Amino acid sequence: MLHTFVAYVEDLPGVLTRVASLFRRLNINIISLTVGRSERPGLSRLTLVCEASAEAGHRIRASLYKLENVVDVDDIAGAPAVTRELALIKVAATPRNRSQIFDLVEVFRARIVDLTSESLMIEMTGVESKIEGLIEVLREDEGRILEICRSGKLTMRRGHHTSGVLKAMGAKTEDNADADNEPAEIAKERAVVEPE
Amino acid sequence: MGTNDIKQSSNDHLTTPTRLTGAEIVWATLVGEGVTTVFGYPGGAILPVYDALRKFPIHHVLVRHEQGASHMADGYARASGQVGVAMATSGPGATNLVTGIATAMLDSIPMVCITGNVSSKVLGTDAFQEIDITGITLPVTKHNFLVNRTEDIAPALRHAFQIAQSGRPGPVLVDITKDAQQGTAIFDFAAAKPRAYRPHPMLRVEDSALAQAAELIRNAKRPIILAGHGVSESGAMEQVRTLAERAQIPVTLTLLGLGAFPASHALNMGMMGMHGEAWVNQAIQEADLLIACGMRFDDRVTGTVATYATKAKKIHIEVDPAEINKNIKVDVALVGDLREVLEQLLPRIAGRDGSAWLKTIDSSKGAAAVRDIKNLPDLGHLYAAHVMHDLWRITGGNAIVVTDVGQHQMWEAQYFHHERPRTLITSGGLGTMGFALPAAIGAKFACPDKEVWVVAGDGGFQMTAAELSTIVQEKIKINIAIINNGYLGMVRQWQEFFYGGNYESTPLVSPDFVKLADAHGIQGRAVSTRAQVAGAVESARSAPGTFLLNFMVEKEESVYPMIPAGASLHEMIRRPGHDPLLESPDDK
CATH class of the missing domain: 3.40.50.970 (Thiamin diphosphate (ThDP)-binding fold, Pyr/PP domains)
Structure with missing residues (x-):
């Protein structure tokens, strides 16, 4: 099954190697890994997606915690969460056939972020399937796609202070709503906001 | 300044x-x-x-x-x-x-x-x-x-x-x-102090889990304690002993656990695993409850996991959360320092009558004891088992024994009975040949007043033999027993059992170890009969400096019993009833 781990790690040289090395040692392929600054000074936040057996989740989380530079690890598992990916896609387009792309971009709620006489660049944010959808359509014209750059997945648990990460940090708990016990109407409302 | x-x-x-x-x-x-x-x-x-x-x-x-x-x-x-x-x-x-x-x-x-x-x-x-x-x-x-x-x-x-x-x-x-x-x-030493120690966030000793563990122990008919290296690392010797004695549960040890529970204790069954006692492995397969204390269900302990102790519920007390359910799926996990966990668990444990189970185990020892190599008549052969037995007897089991890796390591584990923790120093996990001599030097510096013995094979000893010079330069006294069979013995044994006796690259030419010692200014003696063993051990002990004994033992003896790698615990290879080594012409 797919596992998604969100971890806070110290922003120091070599930390990513330590994380990656753990998966290498377990012979688990990392499908997606994104790292960036977080809301906590000196700590980077990473989202890591990998394919492993259902039971492996516990051991991976426990092993990540054994790394000295890892501060928090959240195993998203099946919990309600928002996952997004960013893609930059450069396509061949001349002034004559651009409008067709503009329409596509409109349908997929993507954006054009660069335009030259031979090509244009599409920026698209969304769930993996949407990005795959756009790429698939663009591929219908052979040779149109010049470059694809995808960020990998970013994941955040839904709800205010619901994440195990923040709980582990002893963040304010009075307004903690356990994601699993989320009131039905709020869950419904979110479902509307986030049509996945 | x-x-x-x-x-x-x-x-x-x-x-x-x-x-x-x-x-x-x-x-x-x-x-x-x-x-x-x-x-x-x-x-x-x-x-x-x-x-x-x-x-x-x-x-x-x-x-x-x-x-x-x-x-x-x-x-x-x-x-x-x-x-x-x-x-x-x-x-x-x-x-x-x-x-x-x-x-x-x-x-x-x-x-x-x-x-x-x-x-x-x-x-x-x-x-x-x-x-x-x-x-x-x-x-x-x-x-x-x-x-x-x-x-x-x-x-x-x-x-x-x-x-x-x-x-x-x-x-x-x-x-x-x-x-x-x-x-x-x-x-600024004080200012360089590290941040407060952060325990692993997944340590969990829940009340419900303690209650469940106590319940399992109370209801078990055939429980066994599996004690590992964690017992001595955590300093939980007293707690394990109290648990065993109060609930009358027999204790078996991993290789690195030897010494953490006294060998002479009535509830000590001996070592488990690949070269453990047959009755121990048999009992594990029959058990209805395993209480694993500071051990990690290593493959040398479990054999094939699919058939390991299938009738038993398992309680795992372990400090590393990543070990839980890694090799063996357990029913109750108490994740924390062993000593602290046992201190929380013990108040919930009441006295129990374990006599029926202990009797069953005891009666299963019979056949194995008869086959024991120590009981073989002295027909001129020198077996490593005799050396270990005498070493144990003469040192009163009080020495620190540092072993290398291979057959001699297993014979030491079988025949030298350790009463106290930190008296057996051996490379268990990595199985590093060449470990014994340098590790013994380290042990001597840690415990200068203790008697330290190196027990090494002729193969492993040569890997780090240069450290003899270190001994001389540092003027320390340790005793060295080389179990010399002219082979990389454990590999030879595997070749005998699993590779049709094709002894490829295992016969080993060695220097005359006594002369090698002499070249370093270290005294030594070669020993080739059982009758000479005790005297040689005594000479080494009483010598003022480091002393090397070169025990010329049976060349093609194997370690029994043995669970072949990947087999089940109950599928042990036993010592043949008629030992071909005892039927050579010179026996008659």
């Missing part, structure tokens, strides 16, 4: 911040951490540190190969429970440490290795003797540090000591660039 003043008032700078060179900071920090002995080998990139040594009250043991340094630090740690410290230069010095670091990692031994590296300005340029040792040791250390600023040395070293000893212990490497050693900084 003048250089000579530091030694005389070596503790002043531990309380008063002082400007020191990075090299001095290394030693000052070690002194502050309570280190008295460092095992190492100098070289270009660590020379500033060696240059500063004379100012500090630390004894440096010059090894003959850096692998010896890491094994000595390891042996020191295993014998004392304190952090062992090894030191080496960059490049080959650092890479030579690696086998010893991996050995310590696999057996959870607290150790700090300090290596020099080239100056930070040329890091990554393939400078002379530059190697990425933090990269190389990343998977075999608990953590490592690359330090390239003088002011970071003390915090990194102090942090390394904290990591090495906390939670599940392990080795830590600190790599220090030459310019960081040469620079100066204000040394």
Whole structure:
């Protein structure tokens, strides 16, 4: 099954190697890994997606915690969460056939972020399937796609202070709503906001 | 502060911040951490540190190969429970440490290795003797540090000591660039203190789990305690004993657990696993409850996991959350320090009548005991088992025995009965040949008043035999027993059992070990009959200096019983009833 781990790690040289090395040692392929600054000074936040057996989740989380530079690890598992990916896609387009792309971009709620006489660049944010959808359509014209750059997945648990990460940090708990016990109407409302 | 003043008032700078060179900071920090002995080998990139040594009250043991340094630090740690410290230069010095670091990692031994590296300005340029040792040791250390600023040395070293000893212990490497050693900084020992220790966030000893464990123990008909290395690491000997005695539960030990529960105790069944007692493995297969204390269900203990103790519920008490359900799925996990967990569990444990189960186990011993090699008549053959038995008998089991890896290691485990923790020092997880001699030197420095014996095979001994010179230079006394069968014996045994007796590359030519010892100025004696064993052991013990005994044992003897790798615990290979070795013409 797919596992998604969100971890806070110290922003120091070599930390990513330590994380990656753990998966290498377990012979688990990392499908997606994104790292960036977080809301906590000196700590980077990473989202890591990998394919492993259902039971492996516990051991991976426990092993990540054994790394000295890892501060928090959240195993998203099946919990309600928002996952997004960013893609930059450069396509061949001349002034004559651009409008067709503009329409596509409109349908997929993507954006054009660069335009030259031979090509244009599409920026698209969304769930993996949407990005795959756009790429698939663009591929219908052979040779149109010049470059694809995808960020990998970013994941955040839904709800205010619901994440195990923040709980582990002893963040304010009075307004903690356990994601699993989320009131039905709020869950419904979110479902509307986030049509996945 | 003048250089000579530091030694005389070596503790002043531990309380008063002082400007020191990075090299001095290394030693000052070690002194502050309570280190008295460092095992190492100098070289270009660590020379500033060696240059500063004379100012500090630390004894440096010059090894003959850096692998010896890491094994000595390891042996020191295993014998004392304190952090062992090894030191080496960059490049080959650092890479030579690696086998010893991996050995310590696999057996959870607290150790700090300090290596020099080239100056930070040329890091990554393939400078002379530059190697990425933090990269190389990343998977075999608990953590490592690359330090390239003088002011970071003390915090990194102090942090390394904290990591090495906390939670599940392990080795830590600190790599220090030459310019960081040469620079100066204000040394403030107190301020260099690491952040408060963060226990693993997944430690869990829930009340409900304790209750469930107690319930399982109360209702069990055929319970067994599996005691591992964690018992001595956690100092839980009393607690395990109380649990066993109160609930009348028999105890079996892993190789690294030997000594954590007295061998002479009525509830001690002996060692489990590949070369464990047949009745122990049989009992594990019959058990309805296993209480695993500080052990990790290693494959040498379980055989094939699919058929391991299928009738038993399992309680796992373990300090490392990553070990839970790793090899064997358990029913109750109590994740925390073994001693603390048992202290919480014991009030819930009531007296129990275990006599029926104990009787069943006892009655299953019969056949195995008859086959025991010790009961074979003396027909002129010298078996390693006899040597181990005599060694145990004559030393009263009080010596620290440091073994190498192979057949002799298993015979030691079977025939030398350990009553106390830290009296058997052996490489269990990595199975590192060449471990015994250097680790014994380390153990002797940790326990100078204890009798220390090396038990090694002719193969493994040659891997690190150069450390005989270290013994002589340091003027220490240890006793060395070489179990010499002219083969890489354990490999030969596998070839006999599983490769049709094709003894490829296992016959081994060795030097005359007694003459080799003599060349070092070490006394020695060869022993080839059973009758000579006791006298030889006594001579070694009473000799003022190190003494080497070369036991010329049966060449093609095997370790029995044995569970073939990947087989089930109950599928043991037993000693043949008619030993072909006893039926050779010269027996008649």
